Amino acid sequence: MTHNKEARLNRLLTAGRCLDIAVDHGVCNEPGFLDGLEDMPAVIDQLAAARPDAIQLNYGQAGLLQQRPGRDKPALVMRLDMGNPYNATTHRVMWAVLQNTQDPVLPAVQMDAACVVVNLFMLPDEPDLFRQCVSNIARVRADCDRYGMPLMIEPLVMAPHSARGGYMVDGDAEKIVTLVRLAREMGADIIKADPTTETRDFHRVVQAARCPVLVRGGGREDLQRVFGRSWELLDQGAVGLVYGRNVYQHANPSAVVRALMAMIHQGASAREAWQMYEAEPGRG
Numbered sequence: 001m002t003h004n005k006e007a008r009l010n011r012l013l014t015a016g017r018c019l020d021i022a023v024d025h026g027v028c029n030e031p032g033f034l035d036g037l038e039d040m041p042a043v044i045d046q047l048a049a050a051r052p053d054a055i056q057l058n059y060g061q062a063g064l065l066q067q068r069p070g071r072d073k074p075a076l077v078m079r080l081d082m083g084n085p086y087n088a089t090t091h092r093v094m095w096a097v098l099q100n101t102q103d104p105v106l107p108a109v110q111m112d113a114a115c116v117v118v119n120l121f122m123l124p125d126e127p128d129l130f131r132q133c134v135s136n137i138a139r140v141r142a143d144c145d146r147y148g149m150p151l152m153i154e155p156l157v158m159a160p161h162s163a164r165g166g167y168m169v170d171g172d173a174e175k176i177v178t179l180v181r182l183a184r185e186m187g188a189d190i191i192k193a194d195p196t197t198e199t200r201d202f203h204r205v206v207q208a209a210r211c212p213v214l215v216r217g218g219g220r221e222d223l224q225r226v227f228g229r230s231w232e233l234l235d236q237g238a239v240g241l242v243y244g245r246n247v248y249q250h251a252n253p254s255a256v257v258r259a260l261m262a263m264i265h266q267g268a269s270a271r272e273a274w275q276m277y278e279a280e281p282g283r284g
Contacts, residue, residue, distance in 0.1 A: 004148035005144075005148050005149065005150045005189060007148075008113075008114045008115065008148065008149060008150050009114070009115070009150045009189065009190075011075045011114040012053065012054055012075045012077065012114040012115050012150065012190075013053070013212065013239070013240075014053050014265065015265070016212070016239055017053075017239045017240050017264050017265055018053040018054060018212075018214060018239065018240035018241075018264070019052040019053050019054070019240055019241055019243075019257065019260050019261050019264050020052065020053060020054040020055070020056050020077055020192075020214060020240065020241070020242040020243075021047055021052045021054070021055050021056065021074075021242075021243060021244065021247050021248070021257065022056040022077075022216075022217075022242050022243065022244035023037060023040075023043060023044075023047070023055060023056065023057060023061075023244060023248060024056050024057050024058050024061075024079040024244075025037060025244060025245075026058060026060075026061070027058055027079065027082035027099070028082075029084065030088070032088075033245065035249055036245075036248040036249045036253075037248060040061055040064060041064055043248060043253075044061075044064040044065055044068075046253060046254055047074070047247075047248075047253065047254070047257065048065065048068060048073055048074060049254065050253070050254035050257035050258055051074065051257070051261070052074050052257050052260075052261060053074060053075060053240070053261075054074050054075040054076070054077045054114065054115070055074045055075075055076065055077070056077040056078075056079060056117065056242065056244075057076065057077070057078060057079070058078070058079050058082075058099065059078060059099060059100070059107045059108075059111070062076055062078055062111045062113070063111070066111050066112060075113075075114035075115070076108075076111060076112065076113040076114060076115075077113065077114065077115045077116070077117055077152065078107070078108040078111060078113040078115075078116050078117070079099075079116070079117050079118075080098055080099055080100070080104050080105070080108070080116050080117065080118050080136075080140055081096055081097065081098050081099060081118050081119055081133075081136055082096070082097060082099055083096035083097070083119060083121065083129070084096075094121075094123065094126045094128070094129040096119055096121055096129055096132045096133050096136060097132070097136070098118075098136050098139065098140070103143070104139060104140050104143060105140060105143035105144055105146075105147050105149050106143075106147070108147075108149060109147050109149060113149070114150070115149070115150040115151075115152050115189075115190065116140065116144065116149055116150070116151060116152065117152040117153075117154055117192060118133075118136055118137055118140050118151070118152070118153055118154065119133055119136075119153075119154045119156060120133045120134070120137060120153055120154060120155040120156065120179065120182070120183055120186075121133050121156050121158070122155070122156065122157045122158065122175070122179050123158045124158070124159075124160045134186070137151075137153060137183075137186050137187075138186070141186060141187045144187075144189075145187075150189040150190060151187060151188055151189050151190070152188065152189065152190040152191070152192055152214075153183040153186065153188040153190075153191060153192070154191075154192040154216065155176070155179035155180050155182070155183045155191065155192075155193060155194070156169070156179075156194060157169070157170040157171075157172065157175045157176050157179050157194055158170055159171075169194050169195070169218055170194070171194065171195070171196060171197030172196075172197065173196040173197070173198065173201035173202075173204055173205070176193065176194050176196055176205055177204050177205055177208045178208075180193055180205050180208045180209050180213075181208040181209075183209075184208065184209050184210055184211060188209070188211060189211055189212075190211060190212050190213075190214065191205075191209040191211060191212070191213045191214070192214050192215075192216050192242050193205050193209070193213050193214070193215055193216065193238075194215075194216060195215050195216070195218075195229065195233055199229060199232035199233055199236060200232075200236065201236075202215075202232075202233050202236035202237065202238065203236045203237050206236065206237035206238065207237075212239045212240075213237065213238050213239060214238065214239065214240045214241060214242045215230070215233045215238045215240075215241050215242065216241075216242050216243075217241070217242065217243035217244055217245065217246045217247075218245070218246070219245055219246075220245045220246055220249040220250070221246060223246075223250060223256065223274070223277060224270070224274050226243075226246050227259065227260075227263070227270040227273045227274050227277075228270040230260065230263060230270070230273075231263060231269060231270040231273075234263060234264065239264075240264050241260060241264065243256075243260065247260075252277075252280055254280070255276075255277050255280035256277060258276060258277075258280070259273040259274070259276045259277045260273065262276055
């Protein structure tokens with residue numbers, strides 16, 4: 001990481017740690033991802049009040065966060081790309097493109113983002129998709145260096161589409177470590193990594209990254225299980241989490257945020273996080 005990125009990175013990471021709430025799912029073109037995101041102004045109001053370290057958005061929704069008055073608000077992480085691997089149906093052609101092909105990082109600079117994020121897809125038998133992602137990252141990385149913008153790369157190792165009715169996280173530590181290492185070699189300042197199936201293996205991902213590692217979530221799960229796995233991954237060296245559906249698709253997203261923040265920043269256990277969540281009014 002170059003020194004001119006440190007000011008923005010310091011806005012993203014609080015004492016080196018971070019909870020980033022991803023609500024950038026509108027570019028995935030998958031209806032189920034939008035459950036809970038129908039009223040985006042209300043979603044951002046609720047999340048901002050819960051005070052995570054960051055909120056992850058696309059350019060078209062970033063103003064809902066950045067136009068809020070005052071300085072005390074979550075940092076903006078802006079997604080720069082979009083693709084079609086998230087759908088339950090298969091596609092004849094898989095693709096991943098930058099949202100702004102002319103000057104991809106400039107909108108994030110104009111919106112005063114603290115970081116940008118780009119995917120690195122590894123899908124079985126889809127080498128062209130992988131090549132597109134590498135090309136996207138190479139273009140974005142050069143602009144990030146020019147603008148002093150931290151680059152978060154999201155390496156995604158997917159199992160075959162037929163295995164679980166859609167491309168889902170593979171979870172194989174060997175594959176995840178290899179792709180994370182590639183992301184670091186390409187210049188990632190932060191890695192948003194898949195969780196390993198065996199959480200005790202996640203320290204290998206942290207070692208390969210040699211930069212701050214945040215763990216991505218995935219589909220909505222039982223919250224007690226989410227808290228338990230999150231604690232184990234943090235214990236293996238992750239400095240934070242990037243969760244979306246496991247926050248905004250639960251009955252009380254604010255309560256989930258506060259519980260996760262306690263785990264990341266105060267060392268709360270999974271049990272303590274669950275007790276905090278249960279004690280919140282209106283959790284449903």
